[in-house]
Amino acid sequence: MDYREAYQQSVSDPEAFWATQAGLVDWFRKPKQILDSSGAPFHRWFPDGTLNTCYNALDRHVIKGAAERTALIYDSAVTGNKRSYTYAQLLTEVAAFAGVLQNLGVEQGDRVVIYMPMIPEAVIAMLACARIGAVHSVVFGGFAPHELAIRIDDAAPTVVVSASCGIEPSRVIEYKPMLDKALELATHVPAAVVVKQRPQAEATLVEGRDVDWDVAMHVGRSDPAGCVEVKATDPLYVLYTSGTTGKPKGIVRDNGGHAVAMAWSFPNIYGCDAGDVWWAASDVGWVVGHSYIVYGPLISGATTVLYEGKPVGTPDAGAFWRVIDEHRVKALFTAPTAIRAIKKEDPDGSLVAEHDISSLETLFLAGERLDPDTWAWAGEKLGVPVVDNWWQTETGWPIASNLRGLEPMEIKPGSPSVAVPGFDVRVLDGAGTEVPPGTEGAICIKLPMPPGTLATLWGDDDRYVSSYLSTFDGFYLSGDGGYVDPDGYLYVMGRTDDVINVAGHRLSTGSMEEVISQHPAVAECAVIGVADPMKGQLPRGFVVLKSGVEADPDDIREELVALVRSEIGAVAAFKEVVVVGGLPKTRSGKILRRTMREIADGKETPVPSTIEDEGVLDTLRPVLRGE
Ligand code: COA
Ligand code: AMP
Numbered sequence: 001m002d003y004r005e006a007y008q009q010s011v012s013d014p015e016a017f018w019a020t021q022a023g024l025v026d027w028f029r030k031p032k033q034i035l036d037s038s039g040a041p042f043h044r045w046f047p048d049g050t051l052n053t054c055y056n057a058l059d060r061h062v063i064k065g066a067a068e069r070t071a072l073i074y075d076s077a078v079t080g081n082k083r084s085y086t087y088a089q090l091l092t093e094v095a096a097f098a099g100v101l102q103n104l105g106v107e108q109g110d111r112v113v114i115y116m117p118m119i120p121e122a123v124i125a126m127l128a129c130a131r132i133g134a135v136h137s138v139v140f141g142g143f144a145p146h147e148l149a150i151r152i153d154d155a156a157p158t159v160v161v162s163a164s165c166g167i168e169p170s171r172v173i174e175y176k177p178m179l180d181k182a183l184e185l186a187t188h189v190p191a192a193v194v195v196k197q198r199p200q201a202e203a204t205l206v207e208g209r210d211v212d213w214d215v216a217m218h219v220g221r222s223d224p225a226g227c228v229e230v231k232a233t234d235p236l237y238v239l240y241t242s243g244t245t246g247k248p249k250g251i252v253r254d255n256g257g258h259a260v261a262m263a264w265s266f267p268n269i270y271g272c273d274a275g276d277v278w279w280a281a282s283d284v285g286w287v288v289g290h291s292y293i294v295y296g297p298l299i300s301g302a303t304t305v306l307y308e309g310k311p312v313g314t315p316d317a318g319a320f321w322r323v324i325d326e327h328r329v330k331a332l333f334t335a336p337t338a339i340r341a342i343k344k345e346d347p348d349g350s351l352v353a354e355h356d357i358s359s360l361e362t363l364f365l366a367g368e369r370l371d372p373d374t375w376a377w378a379g380e381k382l383g384v385p386v387v388d389n390w391w392q393t394e395t396g397w398p399i400a401s402n403l404r405g406l407e408p409m410e411i412k413p414g415s416p417s418v419a420v421p422g423f424d425v426r427v428l429d430g431a432g433t434e435v436p437p438g439t440e441g442a443i444c445i446k447l448p449m450p451p452g453t454l455a456t457l458w459g460d461d462d463r464y465v466s467s468y469l470s471t472f473d474g475f476y477l478s479g480d481g482g483y484v485d486p487d488g489y490l491y492v493m494g495r496t497d498d499v500i501n502v503a504g505h506r507l508s509t510g511s512m513e514e515v516i517s518q519h520p521a522v523a524e525c526a527v528i529g530v531a532d533p534m535k536g537q538l539p540r541g542f543v544v545l546k547s548g549v550e551a552d553p554d555d556i557r558e559e560l561v562a563l564v565r566s567e568i569g570a571v572a573a574f575k576e577v578v579v580v581g582g583l584p585k586t587r588s589g590k591i592l593r594r595t596m597r598e599i600a601d602g603k604e605t606p607v608p609s610t611i612e613d614e615g616v617l618d619t620l621r622p623v624l625r626g627e
Contacts, residue, residue, distance in 0.1 A: 140285025232256020261452025
């Protein structure tokens with residue numbers, strides 16, 4: 001099948017298309033029903049099928065003769081450690097840890113929160129959950145205790161799995177004290193906490209609650225767990241992502257649809273398959289890490305690289321090229337910001353020449369808009385196609401891409417290429433009418449979305465519907481704006497809501513505003529994302545102080561920066577705050593964030609007719625423009 005044929009079938013007869021792709025997965029009970037839309041707008045894929053995701057990622061390869069193939073290469077640029085696991089070895093570790101979880105009382109359907117750096121134990125913990133039908137929820141290490149506590153309270157885990165520390169280029173980050181603090185803040189109390197001790201900072205364990213990973217594994221190895229049969233529609237994981245408010249959204253991924261989507265997308269989009277060495281330089285705390293560090297490559301039988309380090313500073317801007325050289329990586333997936341960071345340190349790409357990167361066939365970039373300069377630089381220095389792909393935590397896999405395995409096509413800089421089979425992408429105007437090619441609008445996906453996309457929000461069906469499905473009847477609202485060109489190429493121009501993207505990390509300005517509002521001197525505030533040449537966007541806060549506050553604005557600014565760092569985390573990269581006299585509002589009191597954002601980005605934007613006091617905006621204009 002070529003692209004056009006596959007795409008046409010996937011949208012005109014999705015059941016036939018996905019019935020075929022279901023064959024890529026091993027089932028306990030093969031689904032007879034492919035799609036159940038009886039509960040629309042909720043759609044369920046493969047409702048009568050049963051399977052185990054861990055079985056598909058590990059056991060089946062071992063059973064089918066690939067036991068000695070390398071499944072995972074751990075390369076830690078921050079510690080110098082390197083370790084490889086064959087499929088058989090990874091299976092042994094996963095089955096042992098699954099046994100540990102069962103011994104700690106984790107049952108099918110229970111949640112396990114994983115708060116870990118990029119070490120093999122994080123992957124082992126995820127797959128161990130999948131093995132026993134538990135639902136993992138990985139929380140990115142850069143989040144502070146308060147954010148972790150919110151997620152612990154929402155997911156209500158039976159067990160939390162963590163490590164004593166993570167290692168950033170400039171410092172060792174002690175995870176365990178942050179976890180202890182989060183558990184103090186949370187109302188939910190897990191039955192146990194498992195901690196992987198690392199020599200860079202050993203953690204103090206709490207008697208009666210905390211369990212040492214290595215000690216537990218000693219026991220687990222003599223009591224490994226088998227694969228539990230789960231329904232295709234049972235949840236595999238919950239991954240929290242930033243919405244427009246301070247409460248993150250718990251994206252629910254099911255087992256069956258997800259396994260099929262991973263098994264189809266990895267070879268067809270990324271052009272890699274069993275035996276290939278693949279490297280997604282992301283973090284298991286993000287969706288890219290879930291889909292393409294862990295599940296996609298392993299379900300396909302490939303070798304996945306788990307890299308603990310940065311593109312620069314560990315030790316230099318040649319780190320990525322060293323990893324490609326050493327492990328003979330066929331394709332690399334990272335965020336444009338990582339390439340921009342490398343380009344800044346090594347503009348001529350001279351470090352590329354110090355390594356043999358001849359194994360590399362493709363560079364995939366996603367997570368934020370890929371600007372044509374970065375695209376061109378990477379293509380020129382690496383001499384391989386640079387492929388943009390657009391997706392979201394919600395969709396779990398690309399909505400738009402150049403399909404390198406199915407049918408590589410022309411690459412147009414600035415566009416992630418075409419809609420991926422399964423995603424019926426439409427650009428709509430405010431009234432819900434499809435706009436002609438070249439006209440910008442809200443990028444939407446006609447329901448049903450394909451397998452592997454979000455089933456709902458954890459414990460909150462209503463919020464799922466109100467956030468994504470209620471704006472345009474029958475469509476999923478992506479939250480991104482953009483247009484399609486006459487050749488069907490999509491151009492994604494950015495978020496239309498208050499979600500921002502900082503160095504490929506998705507963050508909520510609403511949650512930053514909630515934190516800033518806690519400061520006793522602040523009357524009101526707005527945080528917007530402003531364009532940044534390195535990180536794509538950076539948050540910038542505008543605060544109005546309460547009348548009568550006499551503190552030095554510089555002190556308040558410092559306090560606010562420290563507050564956001566301690567409440568949300570260093571990853572928020574919140575460093576800029578301006579004290580202003582007033583914020584522009586509508587007559588009904590809504591702060592005109594979009595107008596502020598557009599002015600800050602240097603766009604000509606009309607003043608909304610609903611503005612309460614145009615003078616406030618006029619005063620703010622030079623501040624927004626950084627004049
Ligand atoms: N644990 C603890 N702290 C973390 C962390 C983690 N896992 N990840 C980041 N941080 C901290 C950083 O140390 C930094 O702290 P600082 O303010 O004290 O310097 C802060 O959070 C901001 O991090 P970041 O925005 O990543 O900036 P950086 O300057 O450290 O690194 C890049 C810049 C471009 C090298 C880095 O952001 C990067 O590699 N980005 C790619 C992102 C990515 O892969 N996204 C996934 C989508 S594919
Ligand atoms: P996340 O859920 O963290 O993956 O972030 C998803 C958001 O990142 C999307 O809604 C987009 O705003 C942005 N994004 C991801 N990939 C791309 C891309 N290739 N081009 C433009 N924006 C992107």
